[in-house]
Amino acid sequence: MQVVKNYLYNVFYQLLVVLAPLITMTYLSHVLGAEGMGxxxxxxxxxxxxxxxxxxxxxxxxxxxIAYVRDDIDLRNKRFWEIQLLHTFVSVIAIISYVxxxxxxxQVSGEFSQNTHQLYLQTWVIVSGLLDISWYFMGLEDFKKTVIRNSLVKIAMVILIFLVVKSPADVNNxxxxxxxxxxxxxxxxxxxIPGQVKxxxxxxxxxxxxxLPTLGLFMPTIATQIYLQLNKTMLPLFQTNSIGLSAFYENADKIIKVSLALVTALGTVMLPRVANYFVKGNILAVNKAIYKSMDFVTALSVPLMFGMMALGPKMSIWYMGLPFLPAGWTISILSPIIVLIAWSNVLGTQYLMPISRTKDYTMSVTIGAIINIVLNFITIPLWSLYGAAVATVLSEGAVTLYQLIVVRHDLSIGKLFSGTWKYMVAGVIMFAVIVPMTMKLQANPSGTVLCIVVGAVIYFAIIFLLRAKLVMESVGFVKKFLKDRK
Structure with a gap:
């Protein structure tokens, strides 16, 4: 039950993190335009x-x-200050280096010289990283504090955007x-902290x-960041006066991340739980948790992938305006990463990381980053914005494939994907129904909502008829809950 509560807390927060910019995106796309957002x-x-x-x-x-030592208060206090003081030292170096x-x-002509002031303003992003101690509370599986505090801040951010961003000149604000x-x-x-950590x-x-351990995790973080950010960095550099392409990719990426928040939130919750199982030597519990998690994220990610693929273009028109239609097609191209990242989140974040197989995890994302860099130099000159999206999908596929290869002797591939065909069948049928609907309906919110409702009903009806594992476990969970209440 604790995992369920933490998952719901984390889903709520992750959705708020991505929904906050989505709420303001349609406003900003008209006020700042592609140039300002770019x-x-x-x-x-x-x-x-x-x-x-x-x-x-x-x-x-x-x-x-923190998950390893959470039952030892003195050791936990010691670990917190050791890690945070190291974090502070490195962050100060990063701030100085960035400035x-x-x-x-x-002095470099182009985007750097034109946006120097904006680059200086972004220094505060590194300061926020220095102050981030959410890892401590997540290690304790205490997600409530993080959710409540940061949720209030995100809501304030949305309100302030409407108050202080009024024209293209307000991009600095x-x-x-x-x-x-x-x-x-x-x-x-x-x-x-004062009440918890001495x-x-x-x-x-x-x-x-x-x-050394943090440097070991630094490498996969570098690799991950490369194919999260490199596309936005490179797009304007290949074509002059095309910084708006970064806005198209950024907006498409934000919308995709709404879907990803639902599936990757489980990884944040499961990492400390699996780490605790592992340190106690309970490998059976580790594997059982991974099989259940894989089935759950597959059940969620498959309909989200097909839904985004079908609805992306029409949704972008009414949501951001016709000039942002390229972002809609980018959403359709990027949609397979919802499933790929869901799987790699289970294999990497929920399995390889908690059991200290950092080397395998590092290699997987490094391979993905290298492939992304190479493909960007090929696909962006060929297909511009859409080439960047293609490179991202192929890179994520490479990450997932490598992780499957390295876990094949420890986890049963058959068990990992035992029910995947049922979700895929339901997803394909749902896609086949809603694509013609999107073609006939006007580009407006009511049309998109209708397609979502119809698609959801079709998907869940089919997985119910196929008796998918998620459905059977959900029915069992409800029966047990009702029995306990009596």
Whole structure:
């Protein structure tokens, strides 16, 4: 039951994280346009590389380490300060490096010289990373605090966007607002620390023991960030005066992430749980949790993939305006990553990471990053925006395939995908029904909602008839709940 509660908390927060920009996207697309939104997306992609260095793989490492020692209060306090002080030291170096980088790059003609001020404003993003201690609470499986505090900050952000962003000239306000809300959100989590964590004697702290493990996780984080941000960075560099392409890709990516929030939220919840099973030597419980998780994320991700593939173009027209139609086609191309990332999240984040197989996880995302870089140089010149999307899909496919290869001797591939065909059959039939509907209906919210409702009914009816594992377990869970209530 605790896993279910934590999953729901994390789903709520992850949805809010992606829904907050979605709520404002239609407003901003008309107020700032592709140019203004492109400036924010491109400059944010640049600062993200330095934020990556500032976090140094600590988010996943810290979460796992706290999960290992959560029952020992003294050791837990010690681990927190060791990891956070290391985090602070590295973040300060990252901030200084970023400011120096922008100072020298301002002389480079093109996007760097035109957006120097905006790049400086993005420095606050790294500051927010320095203050982020959500990994501590996630390691304790305490998701409620993170959700409540950060949710209030996200809601405030949405309200402030409507208040301070009124014209294309307000792009600087928009950049600064996004960064500062992250800073405020992370500061609020520190108010819980005095009551939970005591400062041990400084001479007892061992910082060196965390350097190599965090560097080990730094590599996969670099690789992951490359194919999350590189497309937005490279698109304007291949074509002059095309920073708007970054906005198209950014908006498509945000909409896809709404779907991903539902499936990847489980990974955040399961990592500390599986890590705790593993440290206690309960391998049977580890494997059982992974099989259940894989079935669950497949059941969710398959209809989301086919739904986004079918609805992307029409939805983008009424939601962002006709000029943003390229973002809609990008959504359709990117939609397979919903399933691919769902699977790699189970295999990588929920399995390889908690059992300390960091090398395998690192190799998988490194391969994906290399493939993405190579393909970007081929596909972006050929197909521009759509080429970047194709490169992303192929890269995610490579990550998932490699992870399947390295776990094949420890997990049964047959058990991992035993019910996948049922979800795929239901998804294909749903897709076949709603595609003609989207062609006949007008591009408006009511048409999209109708397609979603019809698609959902068809999908769940078919998996019920096929007696998919998720359905049977859900029925059993409800029966048990009702029996316990009597």
């Amino acid at each position: 400036v924010q997306a491109w400059t944010n992609s640049i600062v993200s590389y330095f934020l990556l260095f500032a976090t140094l793989g600590i988010t996943l490492y810290g979460q796992r380490e 120096i980088f922008v100072f020298f790059m301002r 928009y950049i600064l607002l996004l960064a500062l809300t992250q800073v405020v959100g992370n500061i609020t989590m520190w108010f819980y 400062l041990p004697k400084l001479r007892t702290l061992q910082f060196k023991r965390h350097v």
